[in-house]
Amino acid sequence: MRVRNFSKVVAVATTVVWMSGCSSTSTSTDSVDTAPVVQEPVVEVAKPIPVAKEPTVKTVVMSDEEMAKAAVAKLKTVFYFDFDKTVIHADAFEDLSAHAKYLASHPDTRLVLEGHADERGTREYNMALGERRAKAVSRFLTVQGAGSNQIEVVSYGEERPAMMGHDEGSWSQNRRVELKYSH
């Protein structure tokens, strides 16, 4: 029991770290979206203390919820693409399916999909390409059970590279879709 409680705390802590990580990386997108993200961990942190003292059936339900969040926190949130391609790589399916499952079981959760392209080619075409990549991920998630109302797609084209280099090493990191949970 002691061990299980400990693992719960770790899970919650991981969630908090992940959530705050999320908020810091998504500040560049929209302050409206990021504000609720910052608030949520505060609520989560308060919960484990009564759970540890007085385990009841109710708190076990909460614990599952926390475990679910911890599990989704371990999933990949950045998915990469080939040049001028919008096809999701097969090695992304498992994690994306898990994201979809999480969204399906948490209908109030919202997700922003940020589509990106590498710097080659024209900016507006890359804007369209980034959107297509994000929409490919969106389709995957909705087919797997996520609600389309839970997902918003925003393309940044080549405007927000993850890596600043001008070679394939950077470009391959920049052709991506980033999943950013809000509330």
Place this chain on the structure above:
Amino acid sequence: MILRLGLLFLVLLSTLARAELTIEITQGVDRPVPVAVVPFGWQQAQSLPEDVAEIVASDLYRSGLFALMPRNSMLSFPTQPSEVYYRDWRLASQEYLLVGKVMPEAGSRYKIQYELFDVIKEQRILAESISGSATQLRKMAHRIADAIYEKLTGIPGAFATQIVYVSAERLSQDDYRYQLVLADADGANSRTILQSKQPVLSPSWSRDGNNLAYVSFETGRPAIYIQNLQTGAREKVTGFSGLNGAPSWSPDGKKLALTLSKDGNPEIYTLELSNRKLTRITQHYGIDTEPTWSVDGKSILFTSDRGGPPQIYQKELSSGWVERLTFEGDYNAKAHLTHDGRHLVMVHRNNGVFHIAVQDLKTGRLDILTETALDESPSIAPNGSIVIYATQIDSKEVLAAVSLDGQVKFRLPSKQGNVREPSWSPYLQ
């Protein structure tokens, strides 16, 4: 005399320090025409705020068509016909000679008289005057350069025009500064007309030069704005879900062609500015974007990947007829037509490298104009002589320009930050 030259030099230095962009000619024509531009006369005690002749000479030099005689090689500084000795200039291998003088007028205005001589024929071929306020001296100088350029090439000059471009700086991991900058065509007089932490791109001039349309992410989502350059007033014209991009003003100034993905995927629409009526132009599941208008406004050219990799297509608005225009290369995008409609300037990929290319729509011939890589955002000067574009040199984003015949090349590096998305103004009043 030495003192006056010293003053001129100081004036020149201060002019350079103010310009955000500088100009480096990297290639000119094989045999540029030798021209002597003599310092303009000025008889007053206090120095002029601008060295008018120097600005004219810089403009002519930047065209790549002319070799400018250095001032320290000049034997005399004539300011009127009676002081011109053709033989001196002929012996100095000059073909043309420009002399002039600046005179004060009432109300802190200036009048500039200038005369152009054909040294070989020993003839005066142009004599004009222009007047304006102190703040208009640079503009007046550019107008003089325009007149000289037209007299010597038969093509109107485009020196008295402006450019806009985007300057982008990454201040820290997630802190960016984007600025939309308006400057004279030579990079001088730059001023920021929009600053944002979010991306700004795709500036497009209205045909009267009074307004700019552009894309700004300032709300966290892309939206198209129109900004009046005189008043600074701006309004959001589209902010639909999904893409709001690539605005392009129609030749009659009444519509914007743009890209929206509100109906599922990127399509071209036109927006009537008077009543905000949207008309969908393309219907295809592929990417359709980067619209630009034909010269007569009757068709729209755009980039589409409907046939596989991106190519340029043209749609006639009345009939709906769609035609593919580019076939050479596996990536052709962001097309612009020259003012005569004959040439298509675009981003073209050759052996995996992105260049600016021009296609003659009559003969189908395609020429790659640039040797730089990662070239994008071509924009054509209103006289059709020069294409300005964005490229990268030593991992820094800079603006560069190339003449439509590929013979003249120059760069406009910025002193700070990355510069991109240049857009050349139409002729301005």
